[in-house]
Amino acid sequence: MADSSPHQHVAVLAFPFASHPGSLLRIVCRLAASAPDVTFSFYTTAESNKSLFSAPALPNLKAFHLSDGVPEGYVFSGKPQEAISLFLEAGYQSCKKAVQAAEAEIGRRISCLMTDPFLWFCGDLAEDMGVAWIPVWTPALSSLSVHFNTDLIRDTVGINALAGREDEIVKFIPGFSGGIRLGDLPGGVLFGNLDSTFAVMLHKMGKALPKAKFVAVNSFEGLESEASEDINSNFTKLLYIGPLNLTCPAPATGPSSFSDEYGCLKWLDSQKPASVAYIAFGTAGTLAPDELVALANALEARAMPFLWSIKDSLKKHLPEKLSEKMNRTGKMVPWTPQAQVLAHVSVGVFITHFGWNSILESITAGVPLIGRPIFAEQQLNGWVAEHVLRVAVKVEGGVFTKDGTIRALDLVLLEGEGKKLKENAEWFKELAHKAAGKNGTSTQSFDTLLKFVREQKVL
Known part of the structure; x- marks a missing residue:
């Protein structure tokens, strides 16, 4: 031709x-x-x-x-x-x-x-x-390093009789000299x-x-x-x-990611600095109804300001009385301009699924994370964010419960450990913007x- x-x-x-x-x-x-x-x-x-x-x-x-x-x-x-x-x-x-x-x-x-x-x-x-x-x-x-080293991992650990070994920490995998939990591999x-x-x-x-x-x-x-x-x-x-949210911030062919038709930024303007929990689980991530209720109960119990990106089809799982109480302190919308939300001075923590794009958007805004992995490589991302980058905590047991979520919120927002997470996120923020x-x-x-x-x- x-x-x-x-x-x-x-x-x-x-x-x-x-x-x-x-x-x-x-x-x-x-x-x-x-x-x-x-x-x-x-x-x-x-x-x-x-x-x-x-x-x-x-x-x-x-x-x-x-x-x-x-x-x-x-x-x-x-x-x-x-x-x-x-x-x-x-x-x-x-x-x-x-x-x-x-x-x-x-x-x-x-x-x-x-x-x-x-x-x-x-x-x-x-x-x-x-x-x-x-x-x-x-x-x-x-995750790229892990997939390249799959044969090494299988030959060393074996692929049979692995039940019960999920919590085992190994230190031979390249890129994880500090160790990694076997159950967090993709x-x-x-x-x-x-x-x-x-x-x-x-x-x-x-x-x-x-x-x-x-x-x-x-x-x-x-x-x-x-x-x-x-x-x-x-x-x-x-x-x-x-990170693509800085180097390629908006596609030229689709709907603008900066649209704020639900007034999220204006609502954030009325909140105190670093006081709001922003919640989003990506376009493909869905929590079980009992976990949605547990997360909502934790937010209500803490009387914490929150901005929650949640589809209308999922809101029906929240009891009516609980939703009424939550609406007094928070805002639930089907869409948010995530990068702008995370960059807002009022946001103190990002509760998410540990998707890689979400982790990058959070640290480039200097915001620590609370994570609940849902699928794919998110377990590994969570390990990296918590144990390697040290900008996040994973919810206890890997699922949302009322008490476990409250403890995670207190750790990030009220305790000394949360201050270290914030400092680490700010450090990576500076590196990212410089790059x-x-x-x-x-x-x-x-x-x-x-x-x-x-x-x-x-x-």
């Missing part, structure tokens, strides 16, 4: 679940705005694209659909990760077909592949196409169905990443130093381009990534 233009054409392939496509799109939007001479083709499923591209895109950024792998007439059984399994089974062939279609439509050969590393087979696709592969990792570096490494499509994907990803010249990561120098050292010294170079500044290391890494993309040629 002959190019109609000498300009580069970058194919960006996203893993179409949870926050993955949105995070990758934020990076691509910044690159596309900085390189109007480069064409970016963004690939995810039709459903994912519909939510991401609700506003006009940049002129050099176009959405293309990947197959979701669901056969016509297929009826979902409700099994966990069923949609992910179907998508991954389509895998290589789906991505190859989509890339070829974009080349034909745009009239330019693909010059490099930028992908979510979960799409591990894109390393092979890039090799077959004779182009560079750029994996972009948006979760924590610690599912699919030691616990869970190790033969599931998702677990196999993570294992293959860890083995495939050495094919990449570098991995762009949603982190900044000095945040996860041990994990960074392990990755840099063993299999690839890291390009720190985070994302005009001459910061994350800014320089973005320039390196941009230069690399512009220089790639089809072999």
Whole structure:
């Protein structure tokens, strides 16, 4: 196929679940705005694209659909990760077909592949196409290190008779010299169905990443130093381009994350400094009804000002009388401008699910966290936030109870330990803003990534 233009054409392939496509799109939007001479083709499923591209895109950024792998007439059984399994089974062939279609439509050969590393087979696709592969990792570096070291972990710990060993602390895993609880490793490494499509994907990803010249990561120098050292010294170079909430604060193609239609910021203006608990569990995280009630009872018992981002469909689980009492001290809304909320002087603690984006947004605002992991790598993120970064506490037993939540709130807001958490969060805040500044290391890494993309040629 002959190019109609000498300009580069970058194919960006996203893993179409949870926050993955949105995070990758934020990076691509910044690159596309900085390189109007480069064409970016963004690939995810039709459903994912519909939510991401609700506003006009940049002129050099176009959405293309990947197959979701669901056969016509297929009826979902409700099994966990069923949609992910179907998508991954389509895998290589789906991505190859989509890339070829974009080349034909745009009239330019693909010059490099930028992908979510979960799409591990894109390393092979890039090799077959004779182009560079750029994996972009948006979760924590610690989880990337764990997936790279999966075989080491399995060979050392074993994969049989692990029941009852969840609380065992081990210190041999690179990046965790202070130790890590086995039960806080991501599912699919030691616990869970190790033969599931998702677990196999993570294992293959860890083995495939050495094919990449570098991995762009949603982190900044000095945040996860041990994990960074392990990755840099063993299999690839890291390009720190985070935290994304500072380096890529708002996508150019979707609804503004700064919208405050429910008056959250005005309400915060009326509260005392560092007095408010902000509560949010991401777009995919859902608590069981009894935990919602326990958390609400703890807030009511403490008569604590709170701002709670909660869907209307979940509010029905709160008893009417409890909701009435809570409305006197707090505010419950279906949407908040999270970055602006966390940066507000009235917010004293962030109660959340330990999603990596949420952790970064909190520490870049200098706000300590109380966490309740829900799924995926959030158990590991919680360990890192509590025991490595020391900016958070995990709720007792990993679930919300009234008494356990009250103790966590008192620790963070009233006790000396909470002061240390706040100081650590402020320290990382300064590092993050420096890294994302005009001459910061994350800014320089973005320039390196941009230069690399512009220089790639089809072999």
